[in-house]
Each structure stands twice: as C-alpha cells, then as structure tokens.
Amino acid sequence: MQIIGPDELVFGVDNVEACREFLLSFGLTETETGLFEALDKTGLRICAEDDPSLPAPLPTSTKLRQTVWGVADQVTLDQIEAELSKDRDVHKAEDGTLFCKDDLDFEIAFRVTRRIKLSLPAEMINSPGAKPGRGPNELGSNEDAEAKPRTLSHIVYFVPDMEKCSKFYTERLGFVVTDKFTNTGPFLRPQGNDDHHVFFMIQTPPYMQGIEHLAFHMKGPTELMLAGSRMVKKGFESFWGPGRHKFGSNWFWYFSSPMGVNCEFDADMDKHDGDWINRETELSAENSQMFLFENVEKWAPGGPPQVKK
Amino acid sequence: MSVQQTLCRLDEIEDGGSKGLWPDMRGRALVFAVRQGDRVRAFINVCPHYGRTRLGWKKDEFLNAGGDKIICSAHGALFEVDDGKCTLGPCLGQSLEKLATIVQGGNVVANLADLPDRRPEIRS
Numbered sequence: 001m002q003i004i005g006p007d008e009l010v011f012g013v014d015n016v017e018a019c020r021e022f023l024l025s026f027g028l029t030e031t032e033t034g035l036f037e038a039l040d041k042t043g044l045r046i047c048a049e050d051d052p053s054l055p056a057p058l059p060t061s062t063k064l065r066q067t068v069w070g071v072a073d074q075v076t077l078d079q080i081e082a083e084l085s086k087d088r089d090v091h092k093a094e095d096g097t098l099f100c101k102d103d104l105d106f107e108i109a110f111r112v113t114r115r116i117k118l119s120l121p122a123e124m125i126n127s128p129g130a131k132p133g134r135g136p137n138e139l140g141s142n143e144d145a146e147a148k149p150r151t152l153s154h155i156v157y158f159v160p161d162m163e164k165c166s167k168f169y170t171e172r173l174g175f176v177v178t179d180k181f182t183n184t185g186p187f188l189r190p191q192g193n194d195d196h197h198v199f200f201m202i203q204t205p206p207y208m209q210g211i212e213h214l215a216f217h218m219k220g221p222t223e224l225m226l227a228g229s230r231m232v233k234k235g236f237e238s239f240w241g242p243g244r245h246k247f248g249s250n251w252f253w254y255f256s257s258p259m260g261v262n263c264e265f266d267a268d269m270d271k272h273d274g275d276w277i278n279r280e281t282e283l284s285a286e287n288s289q290m291f292l293f294e295n296v297e298k299w300a301p302g303g304p305p306q307v308k309k
Numbered sequence: 310m311s312v313q314q315t316l317c318r319l320d321e322i323e324d325g326g327s328k329g330l331w332p333d334m335r336g337r338a339l340v341f342a343v344r345q346g347d348r349v350r351a352f353i354n355v356c357p358h359y360g361r362t363r364l365g366w367k368k369d370e371f372l373n374a375g376g377d378k379i380i381c382s383a384h385g386a387l388f389e390v391d392d393g394k395c396t397l398g399p400c401l402g403q404s405l406e407k408l409a410t411i412v413q414g415g416n417v418v419a420n421l422a423d424l425p426d427r428r429p430e431i432r433s
Contacts, residue, residue: 015374022366061385061398158399208399212384235368239383258366260385296335
C-alpha cells in the first residue's frame with residue numbers, strides 16, 4: 001500500500017489573518033486563498049472555523065479538521081477503499097478522493113498525491129578527508145538566501161489510545177513502526193516513504209486529542225537555522241529548539257502558531273528500509289534530543305577591551 | 310512596605326488587547342497583561358501544560374481573535390481573562406498564575422517581590 005505521507009492539513013481557525021501572517025513568514029506560499037504550500041505543493045489549508053465545508057471539529061482545543069494523506073497511485077487508493085469500507089463509511093468524491101474517520105475519530109482523507117517531484121541541491125559541506133561538497137569560491141554563508149520549506153514532513157497527534165491508533169495505521173494501512181517511546185507512542189512511516197517518520201503519536205487524556213505539531217523538511221541545518229532566526233527576529237515565539245533529535249536524527253526548531261499547533265522546521269532526517277529493527281526507550285529530555293540550543297541576540301568578540309560609556 | 314515596580318503605561322496596552330511585559334535578559338516577556346478599558350489583568354507567561362512554555366505566537370499576541378480568551382499558541386489551550394482558568398485544552402481545569410497589579414497614575418504597577426527573576430533561568 002503505497003501511502004507517501006501527509007499531503008494537506010486542513011484547519012478551521014478563529015484568526016485567519018494571523019495564520020496567514022505566520023505561515024507566510026514561515027516560508028510557505030499562498031498559491032490560492034487559504035492554501036499555503038511548500039515547494040513540492042504539500043501544505044496547509046486554512047479556513048474560518050465556521051466554514052460550512054469543513055468537517056465537524058473534535059470536542060477539544062485542536063483546530064485540525066482533516067488530514068489528507070497522499071498516495072502513489074489509483075491502485076493504492078482502491079486498496080484503501082476496499083480495506084476501510086469493511087467497517088466504516090468511506091465517501092468517495094468526484095475526483096476520487098476518499099473521506100472517512102480513523103479509529104479515534106480523526107477525519108482523514110486519501111488522494112493520489114499532488115506533490116511534485118523536487119530536484120534541488122542538498123546543503124553541501126566541506127569536511128577534511130572527504131570530497132569537498134562545495135568547490136573553490138563557492139560560499140557556505142549567505143544571509144540573503146531563501147529559506148523555503150521543501151515538503152510537509154510529518155504530523156504528530158495527541159491521542160487517547162495509542163495502541164488503538166497505532167493498530168489502525170499499521171494493520172489497516174500498512175504503516176511501519178520505526179522506533180517507539182514506551183507508554184508514549186510509536187514513530188510510523190508508510191510503505192511509500194523511507195523517512196524515519198511521517199507520523200508520531202503521544203498518549204494523552206482524551207480532552208487533549210488533536211494535533212501536537214506539524215513539520216516541514218528544510219534544505220539542511222543551515223537553512224533551518226536561517227529560517228528560525230528570521231522567525232525570532234520578527235517576534236515569533238520559539239517553542240523548542242534549535243536542536244537535533246535522537247530518533248530520526250532530524251534537526252528541529254519549533255514555533256508556536258495561531259493555529260494552536262507547534263510548527264517545526266526540520267532537516268536531515270534518517271531514512272529506513274525493511275531491514276531496520278525498531279528501538280524503544282522511555283520519553284525523556286535526554287532521550288528526545290542530542291543537544292538543544294537557544295537563539296540569542298547577535299554578539300561578537302573584538303580585540304581591545306570595550307570602552308566604558 | 311513592599312517595593313512597587315511599574316511594568317508599563319496603561320496606554321501602551323491597546324484597549325481590548327494584550328502585551329508582553331517584564332522581559333528577561335533575552336527580551337522574552339516573563340509576564341503578560343490583558344487590558345479591557347481601565348481594567349488590567351496580568352499573568353505569569355508560563356502555560357500550566359509544560360513548565361517552560363510561553364503562551365503567545367508572536368510578541369504581544371496572547372488573545373484569541375474575539376479578544377475574550379487568552380490562548381496558548383503551542384497547543385491551543387484557552388483561558389478565562391478574569392481568573393486565568395483553562396476551559397479547553399491540555400491544561401483543562403488548571404490556571405495561569407495571576408499577578409496582582411494596580412493602575413496608578415496611568416501606570417500598570419506590581420509588587421517587585423511578586424515578579425519573576427529576570428536573569429536567564431538555570432534549568433536542571
């Protein structure tokens with residue numbers, strides 16, 4: 001079952017203008033009113049919370065209304081329809097998109113992915129002993145560089161029953177557990193994607209159910225730092241980071257958003273195949289990151305002592 | 310007698326709006342205030358959900374679109390403006406820590422002893 005990853009996340013919000021300001025600053029492009037896309041055309045759809053076209057909200061604080069999963073082809077879509085129709089209503093739209101709920105009542109949809117294949121350079125580095133990533137006179141620092149999210153990387157849910165949720169996605173939709181935080185939740189990747197995770201869940205009381213964070217892949221750690229620093233400079237609120245996770249190895253920097261969800265820049269995530277044996281550990285500050293930094297105001301040492309005013 | 314500390318002028322907070330106050334050495338607001346007319350309510354800028362989460366999504370932005378609830382933009386928790394009680398979200402039933410303030414001579418004033426330490430926190 002070739003599910004690739006989240007194509008589009010649909011939000012119903014109280015403050016559309018604030019979300020627009022945030023998402024444009026985050027580096028996404030508004031390609032049609034309310035649709036904020038990364039370079040590969042995955043992204044977020046922002047609607048007013050009373051928009052009648054939206055599915056009903058969960059009875060919690062989450063503003064997420066629907067997760068649209070992108071799949072490789074019509075064959076996969078037919079497989080999903082056959083599988084999920086066994087025990088629930090699956091609505092099929094004219095364009096072939098499938099709509100239903102998962103086992104925890106999250107609204108989900110499946111469509112042949114709208115993402116385009118990217119052909120872009122990675123962040124290139126020079127390292128003694130290795131072939132140079134950048135040739136002579138190719139500079140690594142460019143403060144004016146664009147920093148645009150490349151693709152919607154992963155989503156994280158707060159769930160009231162991680163076993164039930166995990167079973168639905170692994171047993172019914174073929175997701176694979178790559179690693180697990182004991183009593184918290186598993187990291188999942190679908191068969192059509194070799195990223196360490198496109199989906200993670202965190203066990204919580206039922207009144208917390210919703211989206212915990214969403215993440216976009218950046219070009220590399222330098223672009224992530226550039227994008228995050230620009231957010232801080234504009235006055236946006238850093239929630240966590242920058243740092244580097246252990247599970248998945250991705251660099252991270254999270255920002256609080258007016259959608260009421262943390263939005264993460266991530267970069268350089270591990271890839272896995274069927275040979276990978278998943279690991280399990282307790283969730284802790286020590287286990288969730290290799291290191292954690294915080295942005296500070298720019299400063300530079302000089303030569304002579306500072307003159308007292 | 311307690312030492313009083315001016316946090317800002319009343320007219321620096323937009324009527325019906327909010328403002329981050331009492332910045333630490335890195336410029337991050339340790340306190341925020343909500344103004345409705347001449348009434349100001351101030352809270353410690355920490356969401357009860359996690360010990361170190363600041364509430365806003367941007368500088369001075371602590372309210373929902375209607376301006377009638379405080380919102381934590383990390384996970385969308387909503388709090389009553391009057392008493393800081395969480396009515397929806399991860400910290401349901403818990404409350405923001407309220408900071409007693411008075412408006413005096415056009416200034417928003419608190420007791421210095423009630424204010425958080427402005428030095429960068431040392432974390433265990």
